[in-house]
Amino acid sequence: MVVAEIRIELKPGVADPEGKNTKKALELLGFNDIKGVRSIKMFEIEMDADPAVARKECEEMCRKLLANPVIQKFRVDLR
Amino acid sequence: MVVAEIRIELKPGVADPEGKNTKKALELLGFNDIKGVRSIKMFEIEMDADPAVARKECEEMCRKLLANPVIQKFRVDLR
Structure with missing residues (x-):
């Protein structure tokens, strides 16, 4: 039995609205650094x-399914 | 400058419909193991x-914001 961790993130330069809005919300909560x-x-x-x-x-x-190769990159780690 | 990786996952026993449906979709694509x-x-x-x-x-x-403590656990890793 193998457990694979697949990590999917946006390529550099691609807009990340979720990240941007999370940052905004955290700042509104008082996290300033x-x-x-x-x-x-x-x-x-x-x-x-x-x-x-x-x-x-x-x-x-x-x-085939999990990532969008146009805007995302992926990494597979086994453990 | 510090980069923190926050990992948020469901607690054991909590239903994971996204994971379940991803599994189903992958099986339909022919991944059988x-x-x-x-x-x-x-x-x-x-x-x-x-x-x-x-x-x-x-x-x-x-x-305060990122996780739902009722159903999720989180881990913070710094690097």
Whole structure:
């Protein structure tokens, strides 16, 4: 059994309205030393495969469904 | 400058419809060795504070805004 962590984030330069609004809301709550907030999506996938296969499959999942390759990049970590 | 990674995930036992539906969609695409999918939210926060203060502030941000303590747990990592 392998657990893969897939981390999907926006490519540099792509606007992140969720992060921007989160920053604004935190500042309204009185947090004044925030320089930037970025939002990141993760999936933890439990798989019944050996690590090399699992990694390949996770990358394929990202390309086919989980990530938008135009604006997002992804990283797969196994543990 | 400190970068804090805040990881927010559902507590054990709480239903995860996003993860469940992601699993279903991946299976429809032909990925058959998936045992479970969990969805996780992350924020990367750049702060102008020293590490101990940043950690405290991030935990307060989670309690006040970012996480729902009834169904979610959070973890703060600094780097």
